[in-house]
Amino acid sequence: MLIHPNFDPVAIALGPIAIRWYGLMYLVGFAAFFGLGRLRIARANSGRVSYAALDDLLFFGVLGAVLGGRLGYVLFYKPAFYFSNPLEILAVWHGGMSFHGGFLGVLAAVWYVSRKHRLRWLELTDFVAPLIPLGLAAGRLGNFINGELYGRIISIPGELPWGMVFHSPGAGPMPRHPSQLYQFALEGVVLFAVLWAYSRKPRPTGAVSGAFLLGYGTMRFAAEYFREPDDFLGLLALSLSMGQWLSLPMILAGIVMLAWSLRRPGKV
Numbered sequence: 641m642l643i644h645p646n647f648d649p650v651a652i653a654l655g656p657i658a659i660r661w662y663g664l665m666y667l668v669g670f671a672a673f674f675g676l677g678r679l680r681i682a683r684a685n686s687g688r689v690s691y692a693a694l695d696d697l698l699f700f701g702v703l704g705a706v707l708g709g710r711l712g713y714v715l716f717y718k719p720a721f722y723f724s725n726p727l728e729i730l731a732v733w734h735g736g737m738s739f740h741g742g743f744l745g746v747l748a749a750v751w752y753v754s755r756k757h758r759l760r761w762l763e764l765t766d767f768v769a770p771l772i773p774l775g776l777a778a779g780r781l782g783n784f785i786n787g788e789l790y791g792r793i794i795s796i797p798g799e800l801p802w803g804m805v806f807h808s809p810g811a812g813p814m815p816r817h818p819s820q821l822y823q824f825a826l827e828g829v830v831l832f833a834v835l836w837a838y839s840r841k842p843r844p845t846g847a848v849s850g851a852f853l854l855g856y857g858t859m860r861f862a863a864e865y866f867r868e869p870d871d872f873l874g875l876l877a878l879s880l881s882m883g884q885w886l887s888l889p890m891i892l893a894g895i896v897m898l899a900w901s902l903r904r905p906g907k908v
Contacts, residue, residue: 641798642802642805642818643804644787644806644807646787646807649662661782661786662783664782665781666779669774669776669777669779670698670701670702670775672771672775672778673771673772673774674694676770677694677771678694680767680839685840688759688763689767693764696756696757697749697750697764697768700752700753701768704747705749706742707745708741708743708744708745708746709741710729710741712737712745713741716740717870717872717873718736739776740887746768750764762846766845766848766849769835769848769851769852770836770839770852773829773835774828776827776856777824777827777832778828780821780824780828781824784820784821787807787811788820789867790806790808790811790819790867791804791819791820791867792816792819793816800815800817803815804816804818819868822867830859831852835848835852835855844902846898849897850893850896850897850900850901851894852894854890855894856887857887857888857889857890857891857894860883860890864883869881869882870882
């Protein structure tokens with residue numbers, strides 16, 4: 641059995657200014673997005689996407705991810721609370737970001753950039769898809785450092801040598817799955833490796849985007865079986881968590897998009 645290190649969530653304190661590890665993980669994710677995007681362009685794996693388009697993707701993508709992630713959490717997870725306390729929507733330091741909301745925000749940013757640079761929307765989403773997973777990995781590492789979004793209690797103590805006791809309120813003294821690290825590995829490292837390899841060769845338009853939707857949705861759905869459900873929601877219909885219900889449309893959309901794209905001869 642392991643004990644969570646109980647890291648200080650503040651990485652750097654400069655007087656009244658506190659730089660938190662979770663914020664730094666966002667910066668790492670955006671830096672990975674930008675660096676990998678430039679690498680794809682340099683290796684001619686980007687189709688018609690230019691450096692100027694990448695710059696716009698970074699700027700508007702950051703806005704979409706942050707605003708969409710926050711609004712998604714508000715609407716998907718705690719709408720009654722935030723509608724009763726609207727000023728709390730702005731209190732992002734209290735936590736609360738939704739990947740699925742952030743994903744919708746990024747899609748909106750991609751749509752705008754595609755219009756601005758006269759690119760096809762799917763052409764741009766195919767470019768963006770392999771750049772996202774390492775940012776997701778950084779975010780899950782931030783969750784682990786904060787000791788939040790921990791896993792479910794291991795049914796038989798000592799069953800798994802990596803079972804971990806978290807110090808977070810509500811976690812209790814029982815060993816739990818370090819589900820943040822499961823998601824770091826699956827949604828981050830593994831998904832990145834698969835998409836990066838798959839996108840190195842020309843694929844039909846929409847194929848890489850479909851692979852991302854299917855891959856992320858499936859891995860998130862599986863990882864949710866080890867993650868403790870939000871205490872204010874619990875498990876929903878069919879004993880599935882909110883994260884699983886939000887992942888199901890991604891899985892279905894990925895299957896449909898892959899089937900559609902692989903039947904078309906056009907490549908990017």
